[in-house]
Amino acid sequence: MTINIRRLQEIDLEEADHIFRLAFGTFLGLPDPMQFAAGANIVGTRWRANSHNVVLGAYDGVRLVGSNIITRWGSFGMFGPLTVLPDYWDKGVGQLLMASTIAKFAQWEVDTAGLFTFPHSTKHLGLYQKFDFWPQRLTAIMVKPVHAVSPHAPPLRGEGQNLLRQAKAITDANFPGLDLSEEILALWDQNMGELVVVEEHGAIAAFAICHAGSGTEAGPDKLLIKFAATLPGRQEHFSKLLAACEGAAARLGLSTVAAGINTTCSEAYQTALGLGYRLQMTGVAMHRGNAAGYFAKNAFVISDWR
Ligand SMILES: CC(C)(COP(=O)(O)OP(=O)(O)OC[C@H]1O[C@@H](n2cnc3c(N)ncnc32)[C@H](O)[C@@H]1OP(=O)(O)O)[C@@H](O)C(=O)NCCC(=O)NCCS
Known part of the structure:
Protein backbone atom coordinates (compact mmCIF):
# COMPACT_ATOMS: atom_id res chain seq x y z
CA MET A 1 0.00 0.00 0.00
CA ASP A 111 3.30 31.26 15.57
CA THR A 112 1.43 28.34 17.03
CA ALA A 113 -1.41 25.93 16.33
CA GLY A 114 -4.06 23.87 18.03
CA LEU A 115 -6.68 21.16 17.67
CA PHE A 116 -9.72 19.74 19.46
CA THR A 117 -9.87 16.05 20.25
CA PHE A 118 -11.32 13.31 22.46
CA PRO A 119 -9.74 13.51 25.94
CA HIS A 120 -10.46 9.85 26.74
CA SER A 121 -8.70 8.44 23.66
CA THR A 122 -5.13 7.27 24.24
CA LYS A 123 -4.78 6.83 20.48
CA HIS A 124 -5.70 10.43 19.72
CA LEU A 125 -3.47 11.91 22.42
CA GLY A 126 -0.57 9.64 21.43
CA LEU A 127 -0.93 10.45 17.72
CA TYR A 128 -0.91 14.22 18.20
CA GLN A 129 1.82 14.22 20.85
CA LYS A 130 4.11 12.67 18.21
CA PHE A 131 3.70 15.96 16.34
CA ASP A 132 4.35 18.18 19.38
CA PHE A 133 0.70 18.89 20.23
CA TRP A 134 0.09 18.62 23.99
CA PRO A 135 -3.18 18.34 25.94
CA GLN A 136 -4.15 21.37 27.97
CA ARG A 137 -7.60 22.13 29.34
CA LEU A 138 -11.04 20.84 28.43
CA THR A 139 -13.12 22.67 25.87
CA ALA A 140 -16.76 22.78 26.88
CA ILE A 141 -19.31 22.60 24.08
CA MET A 142 -22.32 24.36 25.57
CA VAL A 143 -25.88 24.88 24.43
CA LYS A 144 -28.77 27.10 25.41
CA PRO A 145 -32.37 26.96 24.19
CA VAL A 146 -33.48 30.30 22.80
CA HIS A 147 -37.21 30.27 23.53
CA ALA A 148 -38.56 33.41 25.20
CA VAL A 149 -35.58 35.45 24.13
CA SER A 150 -36.14 39.17 23.75
CA PRO A 151 -35.62 41.52 22.05
CA HIS A 152 -34.67 40.37 18.56
CA ALA A 153 -31.63 42.31 17.44
CA PRO A 154 -31.90 43.51 13.84
CA PRO A 155 -29.43 41.95 11.39
CA LEU A 156 -26.15 43.79 11.22
CA ARG A 157 -25.73 46.25 8.38
CA GLY A 158 -22.32 47.74 8.01
CA GLU A 159 -19.43 48.43 5.73
CA GLY A 160 -17.41 45.24 5.27
CA GLN A 161 -13.84 46.51 5.37
CA ASN A 162 -14.54 48.68 8.39
CA LEU A 163 -16.06 45.74 10.28
CA LEU A 164 -13.10 43.52 9.39
CA ARG A 165 -10.62 46.13 10.59
CA GLN A 166 -12.37 46.48 13.93
CA ALA A 167 -12.73 42.72 14.39
CA LYS A 168 -9.00 42.32 13.69
CA ALA A 169 -8.14 44.89 16.35
CA ILE A 170 -10.06 42.79 18.88
CA THR A 171 -8.41 39.47 17.94
CA ASP A 172 -5.00 41.13 17.77
CA ALA A 173 -5.44 42.30 21.37
CA ASN A 174 -6.05 38.69 22.40
CA PHE A 175 -3.13 37.21 20.43
CA PRO A 176 -0.80 39.23 18.19
CA GLY A 177 -1.59 38.57 14.55
CA LEU A 178 -4.74 36.52 15.18
CA ASP A 179 -7.01 37.40 12.26
CA LEU A 180 -10.47 35.98 11.56
CA SER A 181 -11.11 38.19 8.51
CA GLU A 182 -11.15 35.32 6.03
CA GLU A 183 -13.54 33.38 8.25
CA ILE A 184 -15.92 36.35 8.26
CA LEU A 185 -15.63 36.75 4.49
CA ALA A 186 -16.35 33.03 4.02
CA LEU A 187 -19.45 33.41 6.21
CA TRP A 188 -20.71 36.18 3.96
CA ASP A 189 -19.58 34.63 0.64
CA GLN A 190 -21.34 31.35 1.36
CA ASN A 191 -24.29 32.99 3.13
CA MET A 192 -23.83 30.70 6.14
CA GLY A 193 -25.12 32.94 8.90
CA GLU A 194 -24.40 36.29 10.49
CA LEU A 195 -21.67 38.35 12.04
CA VAL A 196 -23.20 39.46 15.35
CA VAL A 197 -21.61 42.48 17.04
CA VAL A 198 -21.84 44.59 20.18
CA GLU A 199 -21.29 48.28 19.56
CA GLU A 200 -20.10 50.89 22.02
CA HIS A 201 -19.58 54.56 21.20
CA GLY A 202 -20.05 53.78 17.50
CA ALA A 203 -17.32 51.13 17.41
CA ILE A 204 -17.37 47.34 17.62
CA ALA A 205 -16.63 46.10 21.13
CA ALA A 206 -17.23 42.39 20.45
CA PHE A 207 -18.09 40.14 17.52
CA ALA A 208 -19.32 36.61 16.92
CA ILE A 209 -19.10 34.57 13.70
CA CYS A 210 -22.37 32.64 13.74
CA HIS A 211 -23.22 29.74 11.47
CA ALA A 212 -26.96 29.24 11.22
CA GLY A 213 -28.91 26.10 10.44
CA SER A 214 -28.70 23.27 7.90
CA GLY A 215 -25.92 23.20 5.34
CA THR A 216 -23.53 25.18 7.56
CA GLU A 217 -21.23 24.06 10.37
CA ALA A 218 -24.16 24.50 12.78
CA GLY A 219 -26.67 21.97 11.46
CA PRO A 220 -30.45 21.91 11.69
CA ASP A 221 -32.22 24.29 14.06
CA LYS A 222 -28.99 25.52 15.61
CA LEU A 223 -26.92 28.68 15.68
CA LEU A 224 -23.26 27.81 16.23
CA ILE A 225 -20.92 30.53 17.48
CA LYS A 226 -17.85 29.39 15.55
CA PHE A 227 -15.66 32.14 16.94
CA ALA A 228 -16.32 35.15 19.16
CA ALA A 229 -14.17 37.62 21.07
CA THR A 230 -14.20 40.81 23.10
CA LEU A 231 -11.18 42.77 24.20
CA PRO A 232 -9.53 40.95 27.14
CA GLY A 233 -11.39 41.28 30.43
CA ARG A 234 -14.60 42.76 28.99
CA GLN A 235 -17.19 40.55 30.64
CA GLU A 236 -20.03 43.05 30.10
CA HIS A 237 -19.44 42.97 26.34
CA PHE A 238 -19.33 39.17 26.39
CA SER A 239 -22.71 38.94 28.14
CA LYS A 240 -24.23 41.38 25.65
CA LEU A 241 -22.72 39.43 22.77
CA LEU A 242 -24.25 36.15 23.91
CA ALA A 243 -27.63 37.87 24.30
CA ALA A 244 -27.30 39.30 20.78
CA CYS A 245 -26.47 35.83 19.40
CA GLU A 246 -29.53 34.40 21.13
CA GLY A 247 -31.61 37.23 19.64
CA ALA A 248 -30.21 36.47 16.18
CA ALA A 249 -31.06 32.77 16.61
CA ALA A 250 -34.62 33.62 17.65
CA ARG A 251 -35.02 36.01 14.71
CA LEU A 252 -33.78 33.28 12.33
CA GLY A 253 -36.22 30.76 13.82
CA LEU A 254 -33.52 28.55 15.34
CA SER A 255 -34.12 26.88 18.71
CA THR A 256 -30.59 26.43 20.13
CA VAL A 257 -27.36 28.39 20.45
CA ALA A 258 -24.14 26.33 20.68
CA ALA A 259 -20.78 27.71 21.81
CA GLY A 260 -17.47 26.02 22.62
CA ILE A 261 -15.40 27.67 25.33
CA ASN A 262 -12.03 26.40 26.47
CA THR A 263 -12.00 26.22 30.25
CA THR A 264 -8.65 28.03 30.39
CA CYS A 265 -10.89 31.04 29.60
CA SER A 266 -12.46 30.50 33.01
CA GLU A 267 -14.15 33.89 33.26
CA ALA A 268 -15.90 33.40 29.93
CA TYR A 269 -16.81 29.81 30.84
CA GLN A 270 -18.32 30.84 34.17
CA THR A 271 -20.13 33.78 32.59
CA ALA A 272 -21.76 31.48 30.03
CA LEU A 273 -22.77 29.02 32.77
CA GLY A 274 -24.30 31.90 34.70
CA LEU A 275 -26.29 32.91 31.62
CA GLY A 276 -27.90 29.50 31.33
CA TYR A 277 -25.55 27.65 28.96
CA ARG A 278 -25.28 23.95 29.77
CA LEU A 279 -22.59 21.41 28.91
CA GLN A 280 -23.38 19.19 25.96
CA MET A 281 -19.99 17.53 25.48
CA THR A 282 -16.31 18.10 26.22
CA GLY A 283 -13.14 17.85 24.21
CA VAL A 284 -9.57 18.71 25.01
CA ALA A 285 -7.49 21.45 23.38
CA MET A 286 -4.03 20.30 22.27
CA HIS A 287 -1.51 23.08 21.70
CA ARG A 288 1.61 22.90 19.55
CA GLY A 289 4.74 23.24 21.67
CA ASN A 290 2.43 23.44 24.70
CA ALA A 291 2.05 27.18 23.98
CA ALA A 292 -0.78 29.12 25.61
CA GLY A 293 -2.04 30.57 22.33
CA TYR A 294 -4.99 32.89 22.87
CA PHE A 295 -6.64 31.05 25.74
CA ALA A 296 -6.27 32.88 29.05
CA LYS A 297 -8.23 33.35 32.28
CA ASN A 298 -9.56 36.76 31.23
CA ALA A 299 -9.93 36.02 27.50
CA PHE A 300 -13.60 36.29 26.58
CA VAL A 301 -13.23 34.07 23.55
CA ILE A 302 -15.47 31.39 22.05
CA SER A 303 -13.37 29.07 19.92
CA ASP A 304 -13.52 25.29 20.07
CA TRP A 305 -11.32 24.31 17.08
CA ARG A 306 -13.68 21.50 15.97
C1 LIG B 1 -7.84 9.42 14.51
C2 LIG B 1 -7.52 8.90 13.11
C3 LIG B 1 -7.54 10.06 12.13
C4 LIG B 1 -6.11 8.30 13.14
O1 LIG B 1 -5.78 7.82 11.85
P1 LIG B 1 -4.94 6.45 11.68
O2 LIG B 1 -4.58 6.36 10.24
O3 LIG B 1 -5.72 5.34 12.27
O4 LIG B 1 -3.67 6.76 12.57
P2 LIG B 1 -2.18 6.19 12.36
O5 LIG B 1 -2.24 4.73 12.08
O6 LIG B 1 -1.43 7.04 11.41
O7 LIG B 1 -1.54 6.48 13.78
C5 LIG B 1 -2.06 5.89 14.94
C6 LIG B 1 -1.10 6.23 16.04
O8 LIG B 1 -1.87 6.39 17.22
C7 LIG B 1 -0.99 6.34 18.29
N1 LIG B 1 -1.54 5.42 19.30
C8 LIG B 1 -2.44 4.43 19.13
N2 LIG B 1 -2.73 3.88 20.30
C9 LIG B 1 -2.02 4.53 21.23
C10 LIG B 1 -1.88 4.42 22.63
N3 LIG B 1 -2.58 3.52 23.34
N4 LIG B 1 -1.04 5.27 23.26
C11 LIG B 1 -0.34 6.18 22.58
N5 LIG B 1 -0.42 6.32 21.23
C12 LIG B 1 -1.24 5.50 20.58
C13 LIG B 1 0.33 5.84 17.79
O9 LIG B 1 1.17 6.95 17.59
C14 LIG B 1 -0.07 5.24 16.47
O10 LIG B 1 0.96 5.16 15.58
P3 LIG B 1 2.11 3.98 15.67
O11 LIG B 1 1.47 2.77 16.28
O12 LIG B 1 2.50 3.81 14.25
O13 LIG B 1 3.18 4.59 16.53
C15 LIG B 1 -8.53 7.81 12.66
O14 LIG B 1 -8.51 6.78 13.60
C16 LIG B 1 -9.96 8.32 12.53
O15 LIG B 1 -10.39 8.70 11.44
N6 LIG B 1 -10.73 8.29 13.63
C17 LIG B 1 -12.13 8.72 13.63
C18 LIG B 1 -12.26 10.23 13.45
C19 LIG B 1 -11.42 10.97 14.45
O16 LIG B 1 -11.47 10.68 15.64
N7 LIG B 1 -10.64 11.94 13.98
C20 LIG B 1 -9.76 12.73 14.81
C21 LIG B 1 -10.50 13.74 15.57
S1 LIG B 1 -9.44 14.79 16.48
Whole structure:
Protein backbone atom coordinates (compact mmCIF):
# COMPACT_ATOMS: atom_id res chain seq x y z
CA MET A 1 0.00 0.00 0.00
CA THR A 2 1.43 3.36 -1.03
CA ILE A 3 -0.39 6.41 0.25
CA ASN A 4 0.03 9.78 -1.43
CA ILE A 5 -0.97 13.04 0.20
CA ARG A 6 -2.15 15.79 -2.11
CA ARG A 7 -4.70 18.59 -2.22
CA LEU A 8 -8.25 17.37 -2.33
CA GLN A 9 -9.99 18.11 -5.62
CA GLU A 10 -13.62 19.14 -5.90
CA ILE A 11 -14.52 15.82 -7.50
CA ASP A 12 -13.53 14.06 -4.25
CA LEU A 13 -15.51 16.31 -1.91
CA GLU A 14 -18.51 14.01 -1.65
CA GLU A 15 -16.29 11.05 -0.75
CA ALA A 16 -14.35 13.15 1.77
CA ASP A 17 -17.64 14.10 3.42
CA HIS A 18 -18.67 10.42 3.45
CA ILE A 19 -15.39 9.37 5.10
CA PHE A 20 -15.71 12.22 7.65
CA ARG A 21 -19.16 11.01 8.80
CA LEU A 22 -18.29 7.29 8.65
CA ALA A 23 -15.03 7.74 10.61
CA PHE A 24 -16.53 9.78 13.45
CA GLY A 25 -19.77 7.79 13.50
CA THR A 26 -17.80 4.53 13.72
CA PHE A 27 -15.42 5.83 16.40
CA LEU A 28 -18.37 7.07 18.48
CA GLY A 29 -20.32 3.83 17.94
CA LEU A 30 -23.40 5.42 16.37
CA PRO A 31 -26.04 2.86 15.26
CA ASP A 32 -25.94 4.51 11.82
CA PRO A 33 -22.47 6.06 11.54
CA MET A 34 -23.55 8.18 8.58
CA GLN A 35 -25.85 10.13 10.88
CA PHE A 36 -22.82 11.86 12.43
CA ALA A 37 -23.26 15.64 12.12
CA ALA A 38 -26.43 15.07 10.09
CA GLY A 39 -27.54 18.21 8.31
CA ALA A 40 -24.28 20.07 8.99
CA ASN A 41 -21.73 20.78 6.29
CA ILE A 42 -18.15 21.14 7.50
CA VAL A 43 -15.92 19.58 4.84
CA GLY A 44 -17.60 21.26 1.86
CA THR A 45 -17.95 24.72 3.39
CA ARG A 46 -14.30 24.76 4.52
CA TRP A 47 -13.06 23.40 1.17
CA ARG A 48 -14.85 26.26 -0.60
CA ALA A 49 -13.33 28.81 1.82
CA ASN A 50 -9.96 28.20 0.23
CA SER A 51 -8.27 31.51 0.98
CA HIS A 52 -7.54 30.36 4.53
CA ASN A 53 -8.22 26.60 4.42
CA VAL A 54 -6.26 23.86 2.68
CA VAL A 55 -7.82 20.42 2.42
CA LEU A 56 -5.41 17.51 2.04
CA GLY A 57 -6.48 14.12 0.77
CA ALA A 58 -4.77 10.77 1.42
CA TYR A 59 -4.96 8.56 -1.67
CA ASP A 60 -4.34 4.84 -2.09
CA GLY A 61 -3.81 4.97 -5.85
CA VAL A 62 -6.85 6.89 -7.06
CA ARG A 63 -8.95 5.98 -4.03
CA LEU A 64 -9.48 8.66 -1.38
CA VAL A 65 -8.98 7.10 2.08
CA GLY A 66 -8.67 10.13 4.37
CA SER A 67 -8.45 13.89 4.63
CA ASN A 68 -7.50 16.78 6.86
CA ILE A 69 -8.46 20.44 6.80
CA ILE A 70 -5.79 22.96 7.74
CA THR A 71 -6.86 26.47 8.69
CA ARG A 72 -4.92 29.69 8.98
CA TRP A 73 -6.23 32.54 11.12
CA GLY A 74 -3.35 34.98 10.65
CA SER A 75 -0.61 34.03 13.11
CA PHE A 76 -2.56 31.03 14.39
CA GLY A 77 -3.06 27.63 12.74
CA MET A 78 -5.67 24.99 13.40
CA PHE A 79 -6.53 21.66 11.85
CA GLY A 80 -9.37 19.18 11.65
CA PRO A 81 -11.48 17.30 11.06
CA LEU A 82 -8.77 14.70 10.40
CA THR A 83 -10.47 11.52 9.26
CA VAL A 84 -9.40 8.17 7.82
CA LEU A 85 -11.61 5.46 6.30
CA PRO A 86 -12.10 2.86 9.09
CA ASP A 87 -10.69 0.02 6.93
CA TYR A 88 -7.42 1.97 6.81
CA TRP A 89 -7.11 2.80 10.54
CA ASP A 90 -3.83 2.00 12.32
CA LYS A 91 -1.84 1.75 9.09
CA GLY A 92 -0.09 5.12 9.37
CA VAL A 93 -2.42 7.16 7.11
CA GLY A 94 -3.29 9.67 9.84
CA GLN A 95 0.40 10.24 10.50
CA LEU A 96 1.10 10.92 6.83
CA LEU A 97 -1.67 13.53 6.82
CA MET A 98 -0.22 15.00 10.01
CA ALA A 99 3.28 15.27 8.54
CA SER A 100 1.95 17.27 5.58
CA THR A 101 -0.12 19.38 7.97
CA ILE A 102 2.97 20.33 9.95
CA ALA A 103 4.76 21.22 6.69
CA LYS A 104 1.89 23.55 5.78
CA PHE A 105 2.07 25.28 9.18
CA ALA A 106 5.80 25.76 8.65
CA GLN A 107 5.22 27.24 5.19
CA TRP A 108 2.58 29.59 6.62
CA GLU A 109 4.95 30.54 9.46
CA VAL A 110 2.15 30.52 12.02
CA ASP A 111 3.30 31.26 15.57
CA THR A 112 1.43 28.34 17.03
CA ALA A 113 -1.41 25.93 16.33
CA GLY A 114 -4.06 23.87 18.03
CA LEU A 115 -6.68 21.16 17.67
CA PHE A 116 -9.72 19.74 19.46
CA THR A 117 -9.87 16.05 20.25
CA PHE A 118 -11.32 13.31 22.46
CA PRO A 119 -9.74 13.51 25.94
CA HIS A 120 -10.46 9.85 26.74
CA SER A 121 -8.70 8.44 23.66
CA THR A 122 -5.13 7.27 24.24
CA LYS A 123 -4.78 6.83 20.48
CA HIS A 124 -5.70 10.43 19.72
CA LEU A 125 -3.47 11.91 22.42
CA GLY A 126 -0.57 9.64 21.43
CA LEU A 127 -0.93 10.45 17.72
CA TYR A 128 -0.91 14.22 18.20
CA GLN A 129 1.82 14.22 20.85
CA LYS A 130 4.11 12.67 18.21
CA PHE A 131 3.70 15.96 16.34
CA ASP A 132 4.35 18.18 19.38
CA PHE A 133 0.70 18.89 20.23
CA TRP A 134 0.09 18.62 23.99
CA PRO A 135 -3.18 18.34 25.94
CA GLN A 136 -4.15 21.37 27.97
CA ARG A 137 -7.60 22.13 29.34
CA LEU A 138 -11.04 20.84 28.43
CA THR A 139 -13.12 22.67 25.87
CA ALA A 140 -16.76 22.78 26.88
CA ILE A 141 -19.31 22.60 24.08
CA MET A 142 -22.32 24.36 25.57
CA VAL A 143 -25.88 24.88 24.43
CA LYS A 144 -28.77 27.10 25.41
CA PRO A 145 -32.37 26.96 24.19
CA VAL A 146 -33.48 30.30 22.80
CA HIS A 147 -37.21 30.27 23.53
CA ALA A 148 -38.56 33.41 25.20
CA VAL A 149 -35.58 35.45 24.13
CA SER A 150 -36.14 39.17 23.75
CA PRO A 151 -35.62 41.52 22.05
CA HIS A 152 -34.67 40.37 18.56
CA ALA A 153 -31.63 42.31 17.44
CA PRO A 154 -31.90 43.51 13.84
CA PRO A 155 -29.43 41.95 11.39
CA LEU A 156 -26.15 43.79 11.22
CA ARG A 157 -25.73 46.25 8.38
CA GLY A 158 -22.32 47.74 8.01
CA GLU A 159 -19.43 48.43 5.73
CA GLY A 160 -17.41 45.24 5.27
CA GLN A 161 -13.84 46.51 5.37
CA ASN A 162 -14.54 48.68 8.39
CA LEU A 163 -16.06 45.74 10.28
CA LEU A 164 -13.10 43.52 9.39
CA ARG A 165 -10.62 46.13 10.59
CA GLN A 166 -12.37 46.48 13.93
CA ALA A 167 -12.73 42.72 14.39
CA LYS A 168 -9.00 42.32 13.69
CA ALA A 169 -8.14 44.89 16.35
CA ILE A 170 -10.06 42.79 18.88
CA THR A 171 -8.41 39.47 17.94
CA ASP A 172 -5.00 41.13 17.77
CA ALA A 173 -5.44 42.30 21.37
CA ASN A 174 -6.05 38.69 22.40
CA PHE A 175 -3.13 37.21 20.43
CA PRO A 176 -0.80 39.23 18.19
CA GLY A 177 -1.59 38.57 14.55
CA LEU A 178 -4.74 36.52 15.18
CA ASP A 179 -7.01 37.40 12.26
CA LEU A 180 -10.47 35.98 11.56
CA SER A 181 -11.11 38.19 8.51
CA GLU A 182 -11.15 35.32 6.03
CA GLU A 183 -13.54 33.38 8.25
CA ILE A 184 -15.92 36.35 8.26
CA LEU A 185 -15.63 36.75 4.49
CA ALA A 186 -16.35 33.03 4.02
CA LEU A 187 -19.45 33.41 6.21
CA TRP A 188 -20.71 36.18 3.96
CA ASP A 189 -19.58 34.63 0.64
CA GLN A 190 -21.34 31.35 1.36
CA ASN A 191 -24.29 32.99 3.13
CA MET A 192 -23.83 30.70 6.14
CA GLY A 193 -25.12 32.94 8.90
CA GLU A 194 -24.40 36.29 10.49
CA LEU A 195 -21.67 38.35 12.04
CA VAL A 196 -23.20 39.46 15.35
CA VAL A 197 -21.61 42.48 17.04
CA VAL A 198 -21.84 44.59 20.18
CA GLU A 199 -21.29 48.28 19.56
CA GLU A 200 -20.10 50.89 22.02
CA HIS A 201 -19.58 54.56 21.20
CA GLY A 202 -20.05 53.78 17.50
CA ALA A 203 -17.32 51.13 17.41
CA ILE A 204 -17.37 47.34 17.62
CA ALA A 205 -16.63 46.10 21.13
CA ALA A 206 -17.23 42.39 20.45
CA PHE A 207 -18.09 40.14 17.52
CA ALA A 208 -19.32 36.61 16.92
CA ILE A 209 -19.10 34.57 13.70
CA CYS A 210 -22.37 32.64 13.74
CA HIS A 211 -23.22 29.74 11.47
CA ALA A 212 -26.96 29.24 11.22
CA GLY A 213 -28.91 26.10 10.44
CA SER A 214 -28.70 23.27 7.90
CA GLY A 215 -25.92 23.20 5.34
CA THR A 216 -23.53 25.18 7.56
CA GLU A 217 -21.23 24.06 10.37
CA ALA A 218 -24.16 24.50 12.78
CA GLY A 219 -26.67 21.97 11.46
CA PRO A 220 -30.45 21.91 11.69
CA ASP A 221 -32.22 24.29 14.06
CA LYS A 222 -28.99 25.52 15.61
CA LEU A 223 -26.92 28.68 15.68
CA LEU A 224 -23.26 27.81 16.23
CA ILE A 225 -20.92 30.53 17.48
CA LYS A 226 -17.85 29.39 15.55
CA PHE A 227 -15.66 32.14 16.94
CA ALA A 228 -16.32 35.15 19.16
CA ALA A 229 -14.17 37.62 21.07
CA THR A 230 -14.20 40.81 23.10
CA LEU A 231 -11.18 42.77 24.20
CA PRO A 232 -9.53 40.95 27.14
CA GLY A 233 -11.39 41.28 30.43
CA ARG A 234 -14.60 42.76 28.99
CA GLN A 235 -17.19 40.55 30.64
CA GLU A 236 -20.03 43.05 30.10
CA HIS A 237 -19.44 42.97 26.34
CA PHE A 238 -19.33 39.17 26.39
CA SER A 239 -22.71 38.94 28.14
CA LYS A 240 -24.23 41.38 25.65
CA LEU A 241 -22.72 39.43 22.77
CA LEU A 242 -24.25 36.15 23.91
CA ALA A 243 -27.63 37.87 24.30
CA ALA A 244 -27.30 39.30 20.78
CA CYS A 245 -26.47 35.83 19.40
CA GLU A 246 -29.53 34.40 21.13
CA GLY A 247 -31.61 37.23 19.64
CA ALA A 248 -30.21 36.47 16.18
CA ALA A 249 -31.06 32.77 16.61
CA ALA A 250 -34.62 33.62 17.65
CA ARG A 251 -35.02 36.01 14.71
CA LEU A 252 -33.78 33.28 12.33
CA GLY A 253 -36.22 30.76 13.82
CA LEU A 254 -33.52 28.55 15.34
CA SER A 255 -34.12 26.88 18.71
CA THR A 256 -30.59 26.43 20.13
CA VAL A 257 -27.36 28.39 20.45
CA ALA A 258 -24.14 26.33 20.68
CA ALA A 259 -20.78 27.71 21.81
CA GLY A 260 -17.47 26.02 22.62
CA ILE A 261 -15.40 27.67 25.33
CA ASN A 262 -12.03 26.40 26.47
CA THR A 263 -12.00 26.22 30.25
CA THR A 264 -8.65 28.03 30.39
CA CYS A 265 -10.89 31.04 29.60
CA SER A 266 -12.46 30.50 33.01
CA GLU A 267 -14.15 33.89 33.26
CA ALA A 268 -15.90 33.40 29.93
CA TYR A 269 -16.81 29.81 30.84
CA GLN A 270 -18.32 30.84 34.17
CA THR A 271 -20.13 33.78 32.59
CA ALA A 272 -21.76 31.48 30.03
CA LEU A 273 -22.77 29.02 32.77
CA GLY A 274 -24.30 31.90 34.70
CA LEU A 275 -26.29 32.91 31.62
CA GLY A 276 -27.90 29.50 31.33
CA TYR A 277 -25.55 27.65 28.96
CA ARG A 278 -25.28 23.95 29.77
CA LEU A 279 -22.59 21.41 28.91
CA GLN A 280 -23.38 19.19 25.96
CA MET A 281 -19.99 17.53 25.48
CA THR A 282 -16.31 18.10 26.22
CA GLY A 283 -13.14 17.85 24.21
CA VAL A 284 -9.57 18.71 25.01
CA ALA A 285 -7.49 21.45 23.38
CA MET A 286 -4.03 20.30 22.27
CA HIS A 287 -1.51 23.08 21.70
CA ARG A 288 1.61 22.90 19.55
CA GLY A 289 4.74 23.24 21.67
CA ASN A 290 2.43 23.44 24.70
CA ALA A 291 2.05 27.18 23.98
CA ALA A 292 -0.78 29.12 25.61
CA GLY A 293 -2.04 30.57 22.33
CA TYR A 294 -4.99 32.89 22.87
CA PHE A 295 -6.64 31.05 25.74
CA ALA A 296 -6.27 32.88 29.05
CA LYS A 297 -8.23 33.35 32.28
CA ASN A 298 -9.56 36.76 31.23
CA ALA A 299 -9.93 36.02 27.50
CA PHE A 300 -13.60 36.29 26.58
CA VAL A 301 -13.23 34.07 23.55
CA ILE A 302 -15.47 31.39 22.05
CA SER A 303 -13.37 29.07 19.92
CA ASP A 304 -13.52 25.29 20.07
CA TRP A 305 -11.32 24.31 17.08
CA ARG A 306 -13.68 21.50 15.97
C1 LIG B 1 -7.84 9.42 14.51
C2 LIG B 1 -7.52 8.90 13.11
C3 LIG B 1 -7.54 10.06 12.13
C4 LIG B 1 -6.11 8.30 13.14
O1 LIG B 1 -5.78 7.82 11.85
P1 LIG B 1 -4.94 6.45 11.68
O2 LIG B 1 -4.58 6.36 10.24
O3 LIG B 1 -5.72 5.34 12.27
O4 LIG B 1 -3.67 6.76 12.57
P2 LIG B 1 -2.18 6.19 12.36
O5 LIG B 1 -2.24 4.73 12.08
O6 LIG B 1 -1.43 7.04 11.41
O7 LIG B 1 -1.54 6.48 13.78
C5 LIG B 1 -2.06 5.89 14.94
C6 LIG B 1 -1.10 6.23 16.04
O8 LIG B 1 -1.87 6.39 17.22
C7 LIG B 1 -0.99 6.34 18.29
N1 LIG B 1 -1.54 5.42 19.30
C8 LIG B 1 -2.44 4.43 19.13
N2 LIG B 1 -2.73 3.88 20.30
C9 LIG B 1 -2.02 4.53 21.23
C10 LIG B 1 -1.88 4.42 22.63
N3 LIG B 1 -2.58 3.52 23.34
N4 LIG B 1 -1.04 5.27 23.26
C11 LIG B 1 -0.34 6.18 22.58
N5 LIG B 1 -0.42 6.32 21.23
C12 LIG B 1 -1.24 5.50 20.58
C13 LIG B 1 0.33 5.84 17.79
O9 LIG B 1 1.17 6.95 17.59
C14 LIG B 1 -0.07 5.24 16.47
O10 LIG B 1 0.96 5.16 15.58
P3 LIG B 1 2.11 3.98 15.67
O11 LIG B 1 1.47 2.77 16.28
O12 LIG B 1 2.50 3.81 14.25
O13 LIG B 1 3.18 4.59 16.53
C15 LIG B 1 -8.53 7.81 12.66
O14 LIG B 1 -8.51 6.78 13.60
C16 LIG B 1 -9.96 8.32 12.53
O15 LIG B 1 -10.39 8.70 11.44
N6 LIG B 1 -10.73 8.29 13.63
C17 LIG B 1 -12.13 8.72 13.63
C18 LIG B 1 -12.26 10.23 13.45
C19 LIG B 1 -11.42 10.97 14.45
O16 LIG B 1 -11.47 10.68 15.64
N7 LIG B 1 -10.64 11.94 13.98
C20 LIG B 1 -9.76 12.73 14.81
C21 LIG B 1 -10.50 13.74 15.57
S1 LIG B 1 -9.44 14.79 16.48
